[in-house]
Amino acid sequence: MEPRVSLITLGVSDLERARRFYEALGWVRSKASVAGEVAFYQAGGSALALWWRERLAEDAMVQAAGHGFRGVALAQNVRRKEEVDQLLADAAAAGGVITKPAQDSPHFEGRSGYFADPDGHLWEVAWNPSFPLGEDGSLRLPD
Amino acid sequence: MEPRVSLITLGVSDLERARRFYEALGWVRSKASVAGEVAFYQAGGSALALWWRERLAEDAMVQAAGHGFRGVALAQNVRRKEEVDQLLADAAAAGGVITKPAQDSPHFEGRSGYFADPDGHLWEVAWNPSFPLGEDGSLRLPD
Numbered sequence: 589m590e591p592r593v594s595l596i597t598l599g600v601s602d603l604e605r606a607r608r609f610y611e612a613l614g615w616v617r618s619k620a621s622v623a624g625e626v627a628f629y630q631a632g633g634s635a636l637a638l639w640w641r642e643r644l645a646e647d648a649m650v651q652a653a654g655h656g657f658r659g660v661a662l663a664q665n666v667r668r669k670e671e672v673d674q675l676l677a678d679a680a681a682a683g684g685v686i687t688k689p690a691q692d693s694p695h696f697e698g699r700s701g702y703f704a705d706p707d708g709h710l711w712e713v714a715w716n717p718s719f720p721l722g723e724d725g726s727l728r729l730p731d
Numbered sequence: 732m733e734p735r736v737s738l739i740t741l742g743v744s745d746l747e748r749a750r751r752f753y754e755a756l757g758w759v760r761s762k763a764s765v766a767g768e769v770a771f772y773q774a775g776g777s778a779l780a781l782w783w784r785e786r787l788a789e790d791a792m793v794q795a796a797g798h799g800f801r802g803v804a805l806a807q808n809v810r811r812k813e814e815v816d817q818l819l820a821d822a823a824a825a826g827g828v829i830t831k832p833a834q835d836s837p838h839f840e841g842r843s844g845y846f847a848d849p850d851g852h853l854w855e856v857a858w859n860p861s862f863p864l865g866e867d868g869s870l871r872l873p874d
Contacts, residue, residue, distance in 0.1 A: 591759060598852045601850055602849070605849050606849055606850060608826075610848075614732050614733065615732070631734050631735055631736045658803055659852070660852065683755070705741070706743075706749055707742070707802065709741045
């Protein structure tokens with residue numbers, strides 16, 4: 589795993605309310621956003637995402653109402669499809685728990701899975717060609 | 732507020748276990764870390780921090796056992812001390828809830844406060860001269 593955070597996804601119960609809040613504070617919504625579905629914001633070499641809390645839980649294959657779900661997930665995007673499986677295997681070997689085995693994504697062209705760290709913090713590992721990575725690993729959204 | 736995330740702090744119940752997990756995955760601990768207290772890792776232009784969950788809750792002035800605490804906080808570090816108060820005021824005006832009014836920090840030379848976004852996600856706003864910011868707003872830890 590490289591020491592990078594590609595995305596920080598905050599689960600929200602009202603996407604329009606969340607979007608208005610961050611935009612009132614000066615965050616600029618990327619064209620990668622999908623109205624009513626998800627909002628993306630460039631944040632330096634990472635991105636902030638606002639997504640329905642239930643959808644995030646479902647995507648990570650954890651219970652939205654479960655004691656452990658925080659409504660937050662970090663993501664590391666990788667350069668090659670095979671790296672998704674490898675990084676998840678590395679995380680399991682290090683003591684993480686795979687909540688979603690690597691699989692082709694229903695949400696975008698790509699492949700992803702999730703692990704939980706020893707305290708239950710969720711990480712998605714994703715290969716997503718529509719979000720290109722710079723040489724330094726930074727993620728660049730469409731404006 | 733600038734569209735940047737300076738720090739992602741994950742609250743942990745066993746700092747050594749969490750540290751070993753991330754370091755097994757290749758994260759390199761910064762010299763800014765304090766053994767037994769907090770571990771910092773450079774992550775592109777941001778940093779990941781592992782901190783005791785109860786200390787994080789205490790710092791944000793929220794209940795660690797409370798329904799709403801997720802054990803996660805984002806932070807935006809600012810360039811000037813006065814910006815802490817201004818950004819918290821902006822967040823409150825936009826509909827955020829101030830959980831900790833701006834105050835000089837007991838943890839480092841600087842000033843900070845916290846707000847919760849409309850879904851309860853915590854953000855610290857911090858002025859911390861020991862973590863310098865680049866011109867592009869990136870945060871650079873000591874190696």
